[in-house]
Amino acid sequence: MNQKFVELGIDDGLKSYLEGLGYRIKKVFPSESYNCTFLVEHDRYSGLRVVKATSIDHWTKLYNQSEWIREKKNTGMVPKVELVSQSSQFCHYEMEYLDDAENLFSFIHKSSLHQIEKTFDRVFTFLKDHVHTSSPLEIRDDGARDYIHRKILHKLDESEAHLPLLAKFTRQQTVSINGTDYCGPRRLVEALLNDAAALRKVATFRPSFLHGDLTVENILISPSGPYLLDPNDENILSSRALDYAKLYQSLESGYEFMRLTKVLRFDEQRLDFDLEISDVYTKVFDLVQLRVQEALRPDE
Structure with missing residues (x-):
């Protein structure tokens, strides 16, 4: 979890917010920004998805990020954004999980x-x-x-x-x-x-x-x-x-x-x-x- 969020006491609130929406958190990815990234399950769909979430104070940045991705959905070079939502305290967007993808760092070190x-x-x-x-x-x-x-x-x-x-x-x-x-x-x-x-x-x-x-x-x-x-x-x-x-x-x-x-x-x-x-x-x-x-x- 984001260390800044831990110190501010936001981490438990974010988890409770997502769990209250029916998400089952499978993994929390390390983060150095005010956005936190989760790997989740939900009864609305089969398989896994990724959720980016933050406090409502950072809603504009999170929303703009999701819109940037949505605008380029037909290029084949961004994941699909499935849902954008907010409450009085928190906000998030949901996107597809690329389970067959690897990070570029690993790819560079094993490819020609x-x-x-x-x-x-x-x-x-x-x-x-x-x-x-x-x-x-x-x-x-x-x-x-x-x-x-x-x-x-x-x-x-x-x-x-x-x-x-x-x-x-x-x-x-x-x-x-x-x-x-x-x-x-x-x-x-x-x-x-x-x-x-x-x-x-x-x-x-x-x-x-x-x-x-x-x-x-x-x-x-x-x-x-x-x-x-x-x-x-x-x-x-x-x-x-x-x-x-x-x-x-x-x-x-x-x-x-x-x-x-x-x-x-x-x-x-x-x-x-x-x-x-x-x-x-x-x-x-x-x-x-x-x-x-x-x-x-x-x-x-």
Whole structure:
């Protein structure tokens, strides 16, 4: 269950809400957002389905996510949304369970490079034909500052509230990560906010519809091909580059490996960890990078 929900006491309420609707919860999937994902049974149908649920405070995001999926139901690359519902406290949507699908991370590590290449070609074609749009360049100076405050500083505040040691680390002028000295996180953000040229670069983009959270873990692979999950519409600077940056986050930065990494040392000035990214991730990043260069204009 989502740790934030556990701390807020929402987890039991969510379970009671779903059970009151007749769902039998078979599994709860780990989550790092305010949406919780359940594998469920119900007397209305045979077999299993997936339910995404959250508190009513986050209804808009959950509803928009379900609508994004519904709008693309005929593409063959999203699961079918069967039901959307809400109460005074909670809300949820129900979608098909792809019991023959596996996550892209596993697929990458057991498939040939040719199979992986074909899969990413389908993902890029889907984005081009059904998601991304091309618009004139815009400059949104206020949007850049808003983005930094909401997406970086707000998340730092939330994380520091849960981890006092992290608060000490992020507020240092200089920190050491795996033996290399870097500017402290909050000092770095402050420097960005005071750099007019850098802010203007962030604020200049071509607005587009997006998936919004296109990491490796949000792509499933079934025998019929890839399925995209968990779109996110909370993107202030909605450039197509953001979708590709999310893939870079996975394939170049090793996001999925980082989540499995053991921290060797962490104190208020130093962080040491042992991160090993597989060779196949590096090869897949190279082929994805070529496709990104073909998909984006030079000014994006």
